Amino acid sequence: MAESAPASTPLTTSGTERRGWACLKGGRTLIALVALLAFNALFTRDFLTLQTLNINLSQVAQVVVVAMGMALVIATGGIDLSVGAVAAFAGTLAAVLLAQDSGALVQPGVAVLAALALPLLAAALLGGMNGLLITRCGVQPIVATLVLFIAGRGLAEMLTNGNLRAFAPERLEWLRSNLLGLPVQAWLMAAVVAVTVWVVRRTLFARRLLAVGGNARAAHLAGVPVARVKLIAYCACAALAGLAGLMNVAMISAADPAKIGLNIELDAIAAVAVGGTLLSGGRVDIFGTLLGALAIQLLDYTLLAHGVADEYALIAKATIILLAVFLQRRGK
């Protein structure tokens, strides 16, 4: 939350003519966020405390990490429904590896490193499968990622035979502790956002990404390696989903394959949509996506803090997401 709103404008589009609206749109999500903050500061008890900030940050960190990857995929004109299942698979694999007693075989540090790296690699490979289905076989993104949405959680459950798998809490303690007063997971989230912002603003890859999402055929004719760009986007999205899975198991020192990342695809897509990125591709607003995720989290927290029952909170959430998307449509 350190950046200012206008900083998001160059991310929104590769052209210049849309800058005015892009600024306004990013501004709208920001206004909503500020309004929510002001409301809470006035009416919610103990809102302006470090503890409240930390609770909100740790709850939103996983969604933001997934939403970054989702934003890249949506920029190509695609969608990834499999992120929750991929998070479950990676998280469970990490828990299984961490629960193993590697003993004298390798150093404990190396074992933990491997237990974190292998699941991320596995997640990226699953993303590669999504990408290949989409680029090689020409399958619709929603169907291609539906395969893993259905099967991925089953694969995760296969690793533990459907049970909860716990591991020694000290092995990933650093990943749920605090650093300089804020949760490590929040720092991790900030790092992921910073890297994504850098990629989208400064790299050739981002230009190609937007070109592919804007008009794949034109991009192809212009010499953009369309298939490779899409493949990388889906791999990155899945790897980030895997990271969210690791963050999840680190929090409770156990993996519940049926629960990790459940419905996180919906939260991530909602964050991207509320953040002002249209789902039709060709555009991406990373900062807006971050604001969207924060706004939805804060909305959840506000409803919870004021004793609104879960079921009404769901209805309110749906209404507000729809309203946000509707207003953005009008603003176009």
Add this chain to the structure above:
Amino acid sequence: MSPVARPAQEPSVWKRRLQSQGALAALALLLLFGGLRYDEFLGTQNIVFLSASTSKFGLIAIGMAFVIMAGGIDLSVGTVAVLASVVAAHLSHHGVVPALAGGVAVGLLAGLFNGIAIARFKLIPFVVTLCTFIAARGLALVVSNRETVAISYETGFDQLADGMLLGVPTPVWIAGLAFALGALALRFSRFGRGVLAVGGNEEAARLMGLPVERIKVTVYALSGCLAGLAGVLLAAQTSGSPTEGAGWELIAIAAVVVGGTLLTGGEGSILNTLTGVLLLAVILNMINFENGYTDGPHLTLGSYWQTIVRGAFLLAVVVLQARLARGGPSAR
């Protein structure tokens, strides 16, 4: 070659036929294998159970097929069915007709909401139906007060699920009738041709003077009604539980895809959707039988295998379809 109605195109006709016959052939092979391996597989009891429990998925899949053929998607059907089931369970104490009407009316309202937001306000189907999905889950929890709603046995409401007519369970009659009407409507009615035209090329359909908005609202309303009807059957089978129905929308999408309908809209078949629904149901049924199999070597498959096998099957179908479509009119 008309981009709208897609009349008989020489190369794609036999390919399409192969696609549909492929699913049918796979179904026949599975039934043959199951019949030979398991004693009771083709027994009356199993067939009655299988067809009765599958009929609600069938209803949802019909609606989904129409929505997809019109170029949209409806993610809300699962939770709308659940909402309808708790409403129907409440109303079942006043008689069968109020319960049936109430459940279908709930679905109709949800469908109309989706349709109007998508057709009139030009919001993205994915986001709109996602919001309805979330809100319907909240409403289901509100209406049910978070508890399973008991159904009335005095009014004969349970007969909607358990009743038999001429040796065939009532839900099968309902689903069968819906499939017959759906297939006829798609093939022979002005509405059916309109749906395919809108899905094939919306702009062209509009220029031809078709009431595009009305057609779109109608398909979502239809999908909502059928989801409501499925919810009524669910209530009659298991009473109104606010937590059932998770993931139904994706099962329905998978069934439609397995049935050979392209997610890009513009073509498809209701009877092939039936094949897709039956295929997915038979696979699950066979896994249950395999677990109960005791004579000779067998596999013991945890419940998570259901999702893995389903996903693998969807993968196989999607890849096969891509193979068949290659060289055909795939360049869009």
